[in-house]
Amino acid sequence: MILVDTHCHLDLPDFDNDRPLVIERARDAGVQGFVLIAFSPTRWEAALTLAEATPGMVVALGIHPNEADRYDSQVEQRLRQLARHPLVRAIGEIGLDFHWKTTDAKTQERAFRRQIALARELNLPIVLHQREALHELLAILEDADPPHRGVMHCFTGDPADAARFLELGLHLGIGGIVTYRSAPDLRRAVQMLPADRMLLETDAPYLAPVPYRGRRNEPAFLRATVATIAELRRQTEDEVARATTRNAVALFRIPLSIE
Numbered sequence: 001m002i003l004v005d006t007h008c009h010l011d012l013p014d015f016d017n018d019r020p021l022v023i024e025r026a027r028d029a030g031v032q033g034f035v036l037i038a039f040s041p042t043r044w045e046a047a048l049t050l051a052e053a054t055p056g057m058v059v060a061l062g063i064h065p066n067e068a069d070r071y072d073s074q075v076e077q078r079l080r081q082l083a084r085h086p087l088v089r090a091i092g093e094i095g096l097d098f099h100w101k102t103t104d105a106k107t108q109e110r111a112f113r114r115q116i117a118l119a120r121e122l123n124l125p126i127v128l129h130q131r132e133a134l135h136e137l138l139a140i141l142e143d144a145d146p147p148h149r150g151v152m153h154c155f156t157g158d159p160a161d162a163a164r165f166l167e168l169g170l171h172l173g174i175g176g177i178v179t180y181r182s183a184p185d186l187r188r189a190v191q192m193l194p195a196d197r198m199l200l201e202t203d204a205p206y207l208a209p210v211p212y213r214g215r216r217n218e219p220a221f222l223r224a225t226v227a228t229i230a231e232l233r234r235q236t237e238d239e240v241a242r243a244t245t246r247n248a249v250a251l252f253r254i255p256l257s258i259e
């Protein structure tokens with residue numbers, strides 16, 4: 001089984017003490033590809049250095065909505081330059097976050113729209129983040145000249161929400177939350193997703209799946225998410241792995257040879 005973790009933060013200090021072991025455990029579990037999401041300008045260069053040293057790892061660079069007030073034309077210019085690095089395969093994570101309210105909605109929307117435009121200019125997919133802002137996020141995406149290319153990371157909506165993202169041309173990133181019994185809407189959505197639009201992710205170190213819930217998440221735990229998705233969709237784990245890995249390799253040009 002070959003898996004791709006399409007959303008992880010292995011650059012964070014949470015992994016400073018055992019990063020090589022975490023990556024080794026991932027490979028033992030079949031996780032051969034990684035999209036490292038560097039969500040702050042202070043992390044961009046270190047993320048590229050880590051990816052250069054890690055086979056199968058590519059990078060998304062962007063400014064998280066919680067840091068949207070850092071977005072100015074100087075930062076944008078740096079992002080544009082670094083995004084030309086051959087291992088940069090997406091702009092993200094970008095979007096709206098009305099939970100923490102560290103930046104106001106207008107500032108978030110501006111940084112979001114500018115980064116959508118930048119991704120287009122550079123012909124890169126987008127990695128989307130939203131929290132308590134689903135309808136506002138969809139409204140901007142529907143306004144910003146769809147179809148888009150990219151993924152709604154950590155999708156948690158119901159089948160109707162999923163249909164709107166699919167309509168926009170986007171993939172849906174399914175993570176550990178699908179293993180929580182408290183997410184019946186998401187579990188129904190996963191049952192009806194077209195196989196060619198589904199991606200797997202951990203969001204490590206966050207959102208560990210059952211039975212690791214509450215612990216630091218890591219890419220090896222993706223296997224628990226695969227098992228739940230297979231059960232929900234009445235497929236084998238190999239079928240889930242094959243489809244999602246094919247999607248990830250195509251969207252992010254992951255340097256993996258499959259079939």
Ligand SMILES: [Zn+2]
Pocket residue numbers: 007009037093203
């Ligand atoms: Zn993330």
